Amino acid sequence: xxxxxxxxxxxxxxxxxxxxxxxxxxxxxxxxxxxxxxxxxxxxxxxxxxxxxxxxxxxxxxxxxxxxxxxxxxxxxxxxxxxxxxxxxxxxxxxxxxxxxxxxxxxxxxxxxxxxxxxxxxxxxxxxxxxxxxxxxxxxxxxxxxxxxxxxxxxxxxxxxxxxxxxxxxxxxxxxxxxxxxxxxxxxxxxxxxxxxxxxxxxxxxxxxxxxxxxxxxxxxxxxxxxxxxxxxxxxxxxxxxxxxxxxxxxxxxxxxxxxxxxxxxxxxxxxxxxxxxxxxxxxxxxxxxxxxxxxxxxxxxxxxxxxxxxxxxxxxxxxxxxxxxxxxxxxxxxxxxxxxxxxxxxxxxxxxxxxxxxxxxxxxxxxxxxxxxxxxxxxxxxxxxxxxxxxxxxxxxxxx
Amino acid sequence: xxxxxxxxxxxxxxxxxxxxxxxxxxxxxxxxxxxxxxxxxxxxxxxxxxxxxxxxxxxxxxxxxxxxxxxxxxxxxxxxxxxxxxxxxxxxxxxxxxxxxxxxxxxxxxxxxxxxxxxxxxxxxxxxxxxxxxxxxxxxxxxxxxxxxxxxxxxxxxxxxxxxxxxxxxxxxxxxxxxxxxxxxxxxxxxxxxxxxxxxxxxxxxxxxxxxxxxxxxxxxxxxxxxxxxxxxxxxxxxxxxxxxxxxxxxxxxxxxxxxxxxxxxxxxxxxxxxxxxxxxxxxxxxxxxxxxxxxxxxxxxxxxxxxxxxxxxxxxxxxxxxxxxxxxxxxxxxxxxxxxxxxxxxxxxxxxxxxxxxxxxxxxxxxxxxxxxxxxxxxxxxxxxxxxxxxxxxxxxxxx
Numbered sequence: 001x002x003x004x005x006x007x008x009x010x011x012x013x014x015x016x017x018x019x020x021x022x023x024x025x026x027x028x029x030x031x032x033x034x035x036x037x038x039x040x041x042x043x044x045x046x047x048x049x050x051x052x053x054x055x056x057x058x059x060x061x062x063x064x065x066x067x068x069x070x071x072x073x074x075x076x077x078x079x080x081x082x083x084x085x086x087x088x089x090x091x092x093x094x095x096x097x098x099x100x101x102x103x104x105x106x107x108x109x110x111x112x113x114x115x116x117x118x119x120x121x122x123x124x125x126x127x128x129x130x131x132x133x134x135x136x137x138x139x140x141x142x143x144x145x146x147x148x149x150x151x152x153x154x155x156x157x158x159x160x161x162x163x164x165x166x167x168x169x170x171x172x173x174x175x176x177x178x179x180x181x182x183x184x185x186x187x188x189x190x191x192x193x194x195x196x197x198x199x200x201x202x203x204x205x206x207x208x209x210x211x212x213x214x215x216x217x218x219x220x221x222x223x224x225x226x227x228x229x230x231x232x233x234x235x236x237x238x239x240x241x242x243x244x245x246x247x248x249x250x251x252x253x254x255x256x257x258x259x260x261x262x263x264x265x266x267x268x269x270x271x272x273x274x275x276x277x278x279x280x281x282x283x284x285x286x287x288x289x290x291x292x293x294x295x296x297x298x299x300x301x302x303x304x305x306x307x308x309x310x311x312x313x314x315x316x317x318x319x320x321x322x323x324x325x326x327x328x329x330x331x332x333x334x335x336x337x338x339x340x341x342x343x344x345x346x347x348x349x350x351x352x353x354x355x356x357x358x359x360x361x362x363x364x365x366x367x368x369x370x371x372x373x374x375x376x377x378x379x380x381x382x383x384x385x386x387x388x389x390x391x392x393x394x395x396x397x398x399x400x401x
Numbered sequence: 402x403x404x405x406x407x408x409x410x411x412x413x414x415x416x417x418x419x420x421x422x423x424x425x426x427x428x429x430x431x432x433x434x435x436x437x438x439x440x441x442x443x444x445x446x447x448x449x450x451x452x453x454x455x456x457x458x459x460x461x462x463x464x465x466x467x468x469x470x471x472x473x474x475x476x477x478x479x480x481x482x483x484x485x486x487x488x489x490x491x492x493x494x495x496x497x498x499x500x501x502x503x504x505x506x507x508x509x510x511x512x513x514x515x516x517x518x519x520x521x522x523x524x525x526x527x528x529x530x531x532x533x534x535x536x537x538x539x540x541x542x543x544x545x546x547x548x549x550x551x552x553x554x555x556x557x558x559x560x561x562x563x564x565x566x567x568x569x570x571x572x573x574x575x576x577x578x579x580x581x582x583x584x585x586x587x588x589x590x591x592x593x594x595x596x597x598x599x600x601x602x603x604x605x606x607x608x609x610x611x612x613x614x615x616x617x618x619x620x621x622x623x624x625x626x627x628x629x630x631x632x633x634x635x636x637x638x639x640x641x642x643x644x645x646x647x648x649x650x651x652x653x654x655x656x657x658x659x660x661x662x663x664x665x666x667x668x669x670x671x672x673x674x675x676x677x678x679x680x681x682x683x684x685x686x687x688x689x690x691x692x693x694x695x696x697x698x699x700x701x702x703x704x705x706x707x708x709x710x711x712x713x714x715x716x717x718x719x720x721x722x723x724x725x726x727x728x729x730x731x732x733x734x735x736x737x738x739x740x741x742x743x744x745x746x747x748x749x750x751x752x753x754x755x756x757x758x759x760x761x762x763x764x765x766x767x768x769x770x771x772x773x774x775x776x777x778x779x780x781x782x783x784x785x786x787x788x789x790x791x792x793x794x795x796x797x798x799x800x801x802x
Contacts, residue, residue: 013414152768162768210635222734226632233736234611237768244730245764247649257764326730329645333623333731335634363646363658367553367563367638 014398016041016049021058021078021397025102026201029062029075050076052401058082078102083139084392085182087126087147088384090191091115091165091218094122096129097385098138103201103393107138108385115150118168119177127181142184144396146388147174148194152237158188161236164255165219185399187391191215191384192239193230195377196223198386199340203378210336213377214241214327215343216352218267224334242266244326261326265319267345270298273315283311302348313351320352324359331364331372342377349376415799417442417450422459422479422798426503427602430463430476451477453802459483479503484540485793486583488527488548489785491592492516492566492619495523497530498786499539504602504794508539509786516551519569520578528582543585545797547789548575549595553638559589562637565656566620586800588792592616592785593640594631596778597624599787600741604779611737614778615642615728616744617753619668625735643667645727662727666720668746671699674716684712703749714752721753725760732765732773743778750777 016039023038024030032050036043053059062077082101087094094113098106109129115122133139151163158175160166175186189197196213199205205213205225213223222239224231232238242262243255250259263269274296278286285304290296305312327339339360341353357374364372377383417440424439425431433451437444454460463478483502488495495514499507510530516523534540552564559576561567576587590598597614600606606614606626614624623640625632633639643663644656651660664670675697679687686705691697706713728740740761742754758775765773778784 224734226627227630229628231627231735233769234738235736235768235772237766238734238736240733240736240766240769243766244733245726248726325646325649329727329730330734332641332645333625333639333734334632335636335639335641337635365638365641365644367636368634368641371636 016046017053017401018397020046020049020053024059024076024078025393028102029077031065031073031075033073035076056401058401082143083141084389084396085130085142085145086385086388086392087145088191088194088388089115089122089147089149091150094126094129095385096126097389098133099389101393103386103389107133107136109133115166119172119174123177130182142182144185144187144392145178145182146187146194146390146392147178148189148191148384148388150191152235153188153190154236155189155232158186185395187395189391192221192223193232194387194391195342195383196225196387197230197390198379198383199342199377200225201390202386203383204375205338205340208338211338211340212330212334212336213340213342216323216341216345217343219262220266220323241326246322246325261322264322267298270301270315270319271296274301277311277315283309285309285312298345302345305348305351316348316351317355320355321359324356325363327356328360328363331360331368335368337371338373338375340375340377342380342383417447418454418802419798421447421450421454425460425477425479426794429503430478432466432474432476434474436477457802459802483544484542485790485797486531486543486546487786487789487793488546489592489595489789490516490523490548490550492551495527495530496786497527498790499534500790502794504787504790508534508537510534516567520573520575524578531583543583545586545588545793546579546583547588547595547791547793548579549590549592549785549789551592554589554591555637556590556633559587586796588796590792593622593624594633595788595792596743596784597626597788598631598791599780599784600743600778601626602791603787604784605776606739606741609739612739612741613731613735613737614741614743617667617724617742617746618744620663621667621724642727647723647726662723665723668699671702671716671720672697675702678712678716684710686710686713699746703746706749706752717749717752718756721756722760725757726764728757729761729764732761732769736769738772739774739776741776741778743781743784
């Protein structure tokens with residue numbers, strides 16, 4: 001009855017050319033000896049690969065290495081003209097970066113946006129932003145483009161699938177549309193996955209093989225890294241934490257079930273509770289903000305909590321405990337080395353962290369928490385574009401040279 | 402701050418000799434052409450490897466293949482003298498099998514035992530069983546031995562770590578003890594992991610890359626297969642489901658926390674509830690059994706439910722719903738293709754399955770359940786020894802030839 005599912009085949013080793021390009025991306029100019037050492041390959045084995053990469057314009061000479069005695073070896077580096085575009089589409093934002101081959105930013109742009117207006121409007125705006133960057137000299141042509149979306153994505157098909165808050169996006173051919181527009185390969189992934197990939201590449205999870213990246217924003221999602229690879233699940237929707245039940249007697253969620261985590265803790269639920277606290281007089285700090293702004297967001301709760309408003313401190317702590325309860329189960333089940341808290345509400349910071357830690361360390365299996373770190377994202381709002389650039393570079397590195 | 406954790410490095414491809422041996426194990430005698438086709442390698446590339454394997458006594462000729470026209474090619478097969486020992490140590494049982502290189506059973510033995518008497522008594526008995534099998538001609542020497550334990554295991558160190566129900570076993574050097582005794586390499590893993598490995602090798606999860614194997618027995622545990630590999634977690638304790646909280650207001654568990662799944666549903670909790678139902682008169686069927694046997698187990702609940710005792714049917718259904726609630730969260734989080742229910746209580750069968758399915762399909766993300774199968778184990782009580790034999794063979798195949 002069962003047929004082969006669509007999971008990755010991790011036994012496949014990446015080709016040498018891919019590994020060489022990743023080394024030069026992450027460690028800067030290296031000599032042939034250093035490359036051979038790091039790959040554990042004889043230098044002769046690399047010569048053909050390096051020639052092909054130079055031929056393809058991916059790498060070039062970078063002058064002599066510092067002398068270690070004897071003949072000075074020549075350094076190799078990535079072509080400084082390599083350019084990747086990284087696009088992080090959020091529920092309410094567009095973030096775009098152009099990077100060089102080492103993923104260093106060349107140009108960056110962020111603006112508010114509404115993903116629910118549909119792909120045509122959003123992508124028109126993305127293309128305008130990119131064209132402006134190109135006109136400003138950030139790039140001449142793109143080697144690859146990486147894009148993250150706030151919903152489930154079929155990485156294989158390069159498109160969103162059944163995204164719940166994105167009318168018009170279901171099975172929109174994002175990869176081919178952007179690929180034709182920009183004449184380069186395009187990688188599409190979920191926004192939480194790209195944040196987690198960014199955090200692993202150059203954030204606090206650097207070199208950590210087994211970790212969970214929890215995005216706390218309008219909703220709650222999780223990027224799952226196991227054995228050094230992103231786990232996306234059989235249908236590309238792994239990491240959905242927001243609708244795990246925390247109380248079978250709890251209120252109804254917009255998804256139709258009762259007592260989901262997001263009903264108790266998320267950007268939306270905090271904003272709702274903030275309004276109630278402002279109107280009831282429970283929080284003078286929120287009442288002032290509501291009078292001044294006419295509305296309240298989760299950020300106001302964080303700011304008021306930072307000022308010492310006890311109602312807001314309490315909202316964050318109670319929410320942190322609900323999130324902690326769900327995470328405690330995931331820690332027992334997955335046994336990761338690290339949990340990274342990121343996303344818009346990570347600004348609630350150490351207050352949130354304290355309560356998540358309290359619950360996780362109390363509730364999870366002792367063996368699973370003995371070496372477990374629970375930390376805040378290091379890259380913050382840049383995690384998404386960083387991960388999108390990593391995906392773009394991996395796509396470029398995987399070309400046949 | 403964070404250092405590299407101990408996760409596997411899935412980028413490493415298995416050597417050709419390993420892949421050749423696995424093909425001959427799983428598909429029987431094959432010609433050089435067939436081997437080359439299946440591996441996608443030129444025949445010349447395989448010649449040296451096959452010679453080395455023949456030299457090492459792992460493979461041998463098996464006569465001409467059926468003619469496909471033209472010159473008839475010679476078949477290769479595993480040496481029929483290859484023997485693996487598979488040992489499944491449960492909380493209350495010892496199961497031992499001797500298999501040939503194709504993992505076909507040559508001899509099998511099962512008996513009741515008590516893991517809590519400690520490693521010396523248990524291993525003495527295991528060695529007696531094996532010596533008896535040897536004396537009866539099941540093997541002359543073992544090529545490898547695989548063993549499963551009912552608790553967390555450090556696969557790297559080949560020993561149990563902090564097992565909660567196994568006094569005397571913590572960090573007992575199981576791999577080296579058995580290795581010295583039997584003069585062969587030894588693979589040690591958790592009992593649930595070996596069951597899941599068995600089920601993937603020759604059970605209902607055959608060819609499924611992403612699945613969860615849930616063992617419902619005295620306790621509840623889960624084997625996690627992602628991308629075709631077992632996920633064991635940073636500390637080897639991934640899959641601990643029994644102590645995930647299902648009700649924050651629930652009763653205290655033996656682990657010290659409140660409302661764990663095992664308090665509501667497990668072999669132990671069913672036995673406890675069965676006693677109460679027998680004594681209160683709620684279940685005449687259980688009262689009869691208690692009078693006859695002097696005690697009750699979860700199996701009595703299953704048997705009485707099968708006879709139509711409504712109290713027992715209800716106990717199973719309520720338990721199935723608690724298990725379903727925890728699984729619903731895992732399905733949203735992991736997005737597997739299949740859930741396999743196994744272990745001693747899998748005998749509760751389709752009654753249990755119906756309620757697990759009802760909750761999982763209702764509670765989990767629709768995208769994650771669209772293609773999800775929830776099924777019973779095909780191998781039943783043989784899942785554990787089958788997986789232990791698979792691990793033993795993989796160890797033997799990984800030798801340098």
